[in-house]
Amino acid sequence: MNMFNLPDLGEGLQEAEIVSWHVAEGDHVVIDQPLVSVETEKAVVEVPSPQAGHIGKLLAKVGERVKVGAPLLAFEQGPHAETGTVVGELAKPSRTLDKAEKSTGLPSNSTLASPAVRAHARELGVDLSRARPTGPGGTVTRADVDTAAAALPAGTGEPLRGARRSMAINMARAWREVAHATLHDEADIDAWPAHEDVTLRLIRALVAGCAAEPSLNATFEAASLSLRTNKSIDLGLAIDSPDGLFVPILRDVAHFRPEELRRKIDAVKKSVVERSLTPSDLRGATITLSNFGTLAGRHAALIIMPPQVAIVGAGRISNNSARAAANATPHRTMPLSLTFDHR
Secondary structure, eight states, X not given: OEEEEOOOOSTTOOEEEEEEESOOTTOEEOTTOEEEEEEETTEEXXXXXXXXXXXXXXXXXXXXXXXXXXXXXXXXXXXXXXXSOOOSOOOOOOOOOOHHXXXXXXXXXXXXXXXXXXXXXXXXXXXXXXXXXXXXXXXXXXXXXXXXXXXXXXXXOOOOOHHHHHHHHHHHHHHHHOOEEEEEEXXXXXXXXXXXXXXXXXXXXXXXXXXXXXXXXXXXXXXTTEEEEXXXXXXXXOEEETTEEEOOEEXXXXXXXXXXXXXXXXXXXXXXXXXXXXXXGGSOOSEEXXXXXXXXXXXXXXXXXXXXXXXXXXXXXXXXXXXXXXXXXXXXXXXXXXXXXXX
């Protein structure tokens, strides 16, 4: 058999987790046809076929982590081996149904489920092949995953997978490597219009803050103990999701008009929901903004992802008593938290 190894996916990534196979053993594929979806630090990437031919054997299971350069699958050699593209309808070789196929009507290694349902299953530690599909065409639904999760033995620990696993690793590394220090304050925003776009105002304020204090928008090289200020503000925008925390990057935010920036924010939020972010969308932030007040809380001691040196957090807006002139009057205030690398 002709082995196909996990290729270098770029961005210095060393391994990936198998999210779903798009082919089964015995299938015929053509060049550039998607073979498998893998997750690399929260981004889901499709790996295309390097050749045309028949799939001889799948060498990794869904949920398994595979090193770059390790075998993914094997193509058949001999009569089925091909190198060109194929035009027209291809008859798939007949296969004997295994027990899983007889019960569900689906190949046991190609369970039908959306990316969001697969992510939900990974979060709950559910093997999709064990979930009874009730959706159209034998598709596993979110409710099917919840039913399968309820049937898991009590107290059974499951390993973190996908975005949750990446988040756990990155948070632990950040806590070890950065000397975190946090300052809390409040901003009087009583003059803001009632329907102000809070995220845009925060970004504008952050841009002004970095102009006043460039060392906030900097890269710290721990090995050489050197600090490099960045000319461009590539803002990491923390976005919560059912699959975990994602921080896509808004490049060069200082040079966009408000309406352009709003379109970009909406686009990255949609990408988080659809799990269509690429590794490059998640790498290279120079400073991060977390508007956690949309969920809960006033102040927070946030975590800095190295080599960044600062993260700004905005808490829940409320009415407080602020002294205006000689009288105490209730004003709308926004709690702010600045966590910085004390080094």
